[in-house]
Amino acid sequence: MSNSLLLLPDFLLILCGFAICRWTALDRPVWEAAERLVYYLLFPVLLFNSVVHTPLDPGSTTSLAIGGVLVCITGIALAYALQLLPKVDALAHASGAQTAFRFNSFIALAVAERLLGAQGVAWVALLIALGVPICNVAAVWPLARHGGQGYLKELARNPLIIATVGGLICNVAGLHLPQPVTLTLHRIGQASLPLGLMAVGAGLRLGALREWPRLAAGFMAIRHLALPLIALALGALLHLPAPQRLLLLMFSAVPTASSCYVLAARMGGRADFVAGLVTLSTLIGMLSLPLWLLIAPN
Incomplete structure (x- = not known):
């Protein structure tokens, strides 16, 4: 039950974001700007700082990385x-297939920090670095009209990937930042978690789910049922230690990425349908993620 209570403040922040966006003068344009701030500055700083200051042990993270990649690939195949x-x-x-296998980095990082502290953030940063390019390419592929030309360049400019790779390079090189710089980066990174979660809540809205209910049910079953079960099996098969099993399970059970809507709208897909799927996934995740963590192996 302790894990469930740990997640409660994060879900309350999502609800706060929803309420503030709907019933105050801080409406959607304000939160669109906040999302850009979090995505392009605050979250990358958090990832970079976490990876730089976490001792690297490839032998202890290889199996976790394999598990994360397999979860993503399985979700893609099922979708x-x-x-x-x-x-x-x-x-x-x-348009909607991406909601079955993409993951909300905001929520994953916030929950990892609550569950396992800086070590959890560093592990999730690794999974994000591996999962973002795989899932983004798979999300674009069904929507692409001409093979997605130029998309590799877009992936190379992804701030989350750049921050994680940059942190790894600095870590391997043994770079030690001055204490004032480290403290500043830490404070910037910490600001990303509450603001990012509130931005998730501000973006909640139901769309055209009634037009394709079976398809919506299939995507949500993959995201919130099949992938956590697969993560549990992989944790056992890969002999992951208990903290990494917990993290892999959490990673597989978080709601889908809020940017799914942006991609569908940009590429001429059923954007309203995807907006509804993102909202539904967030609401389901608020209930199902604590339940999955309750059965996580100790």
């Missing part, structure tokens, strides 16, 4: 397989 269902709208599937 793609849903297009084989009868009477599936091709564009709705192409």
Whole structure:
């Protein structure tokens, strides 16, 4: 029950963001700017600072990295397989498939910090660095009209990947930042967690879920049921220590990425449908993630 109580403040921040956006003068344009601030500055600083100051031990993280990659690849395969269902709208599937395997980095980092402190943030940073390019390419592929030209360049400019890789390079090189710089980066990074969670709440809205209910149910079953079960199995098969099993399970059970809507809208997909899926996934995750952590191996 302790893990559930640890997550309560994070979910309350999501609800606060929703309430503030809906019922105060701090409406959607304010939160769109906040999302950009978190995504391009605050979260990258948090990732960089966490990775720089965490002792690297490749032998202890290789199995965790393999588990994270396998969770992402399995989610992609299951989401793609849903297009084989009868009477599936091709564009709705192409737009919504990403919600089954993409993950909300804001929530993953916040929960990791609460569960395992700086070590958990560093481990999640590794999973994000591996999972973001895999999931983003898989998300674009169904929507791409001309093979996604130029998308590799976009991935190379992803601030989360840049921050994690930069942190790894500095760590390996033995770079030690001056104490005032370290403290400043720490404070900037800490600001990202509450603001990022409130931004998630501000973006909640239901869309055209009624048009394709079976498809929506399939995507949500993959995101919140199949992937956590797979993570539990992988944790046992890979003989992960208990903290890493907990982290892999959490990573597999977090809600989908809020940026799924942005991608669908940018590439001419069913944006309203995806907005509804993102909202539904966040609401489901608020209930299911604590339950999954309750059964996590000790």
